[in-house]
Amino acid sequence: MIALLRRDLALAVRAGGGFGLGLAFFLIVVVLVPFGVGPETPLLTAIAPGVLWLGALLACLLSLDRILALDWEDGSLDLMATSPLPLEGVVTIKALAHWVTTGLPLVLAAPVLGVLLNLPGPGYPWLTLSLALGTPALSVLGTFGAALTVGLKRGGLLLSLLVLPLYVPTLIFGAEVARRGAAGLDPMTPLLMLAGITCGTIALLPFASAAVLRMNLR
Amino acid sequence: MLVKASDLAIARGGVPVLEGLSFALGAGEALILRGPNGAGKTTLLRTVAGLQPALSGTLEVAEESVAYAAHADGLKSMLTVTENLSFWASVFGQSSIEAALDRFNLRSLADRQAGTLSAGQKRRLGLARLLVTGRPLWVLDEPTVSLDTASVQLFAAAVRAHLAGGGAALIATHIDLGLEARVLDVTSHKAVHRDIPGGFEEAFL
Structure with missing residues (x-):
């Protein structure tokens, strides 16, 4: 399992691995928003938490189809299914590798990009915390979507359509934490909900992902 | 006995391809599968490897005993030969890849990226993987x-x-490997098409 994580991280940072792709996309989306809605500071302050969360979510979505499709194409997935690694473990490690290469950089970059959107001071720790708690759920849900669409040619769009509705609860509570934090309100309720969603998906979805993967490998 | 099949029937995409297959393999034995393209050799191998269920009949395969090598070699083109082999070795809980490198004459290619290898060299690397599975x-x-x-x-x-x-x-192969092995020609086991319970839904899974 550790070998798989190491291999996936090594592949991500080598040429063509797509590391930084999500981060660059996030950066561009957040930079483009003030161009689109105009430079009024109060407006930007009001929409900053939502835009940052939405940007992070879309950036996460961008690299989902790489999670399993590449291993499917070169036959590694078949070989892994016949190896001693349980498929539940494989999909968990894949989701973890995706989070480390995509979600974690987004969490670290978000406070910097918050400046561009004039996020109020008290909002920074809450934004970072909400992303740190919420992005693992995005990776796990995305791995489930990738398992559903593995083997489909150009399944990327279908993957987005399947996964985006599943992202709704995470987005609602994540953005709410950041919004309440920025407005100086108590963000504990949405924060606990967000943490609960993340824990639930991490606990349950690997089994679902492994089951659909077995079905797709037949 | 490592694998024992009796009256096995298998399907590909919900369509039965082979039926009435019976064979057994013990330690030290090899079985060569022959048959024209599309006869169902790959499907049979995938069934034995546990990637898909059999349609009917019984198939007993010893627990954690199969090392499967498909058409695709499962290589990562951005990793070197050594990294590719070491990965599979650690997945299968083995530590040494030296014997595999020597056996398939890959020593001189050990530090090359797999993506830069020729098709034959990649295949050798794919086969060397079998040795590190143990x-x-x-x-x-x-x-x-x-x-x-x-x-x-x-x-x-x-x-x-x-x-x-x-x-x-x-082994499913079309060439003569010069092995002392029994040969199973799957052509005579071609499935007669008829409705099989569950076959209809299977086609959509």
């Missing part, structure tokens, strides 16, 4: 594709050594 039953799907004559000899020697060491091999 598993007794090799299930091989046309292992000699794109290999030159010398490499086919290397491969045949590796299979012979594996059999001598108490392993077994189930």
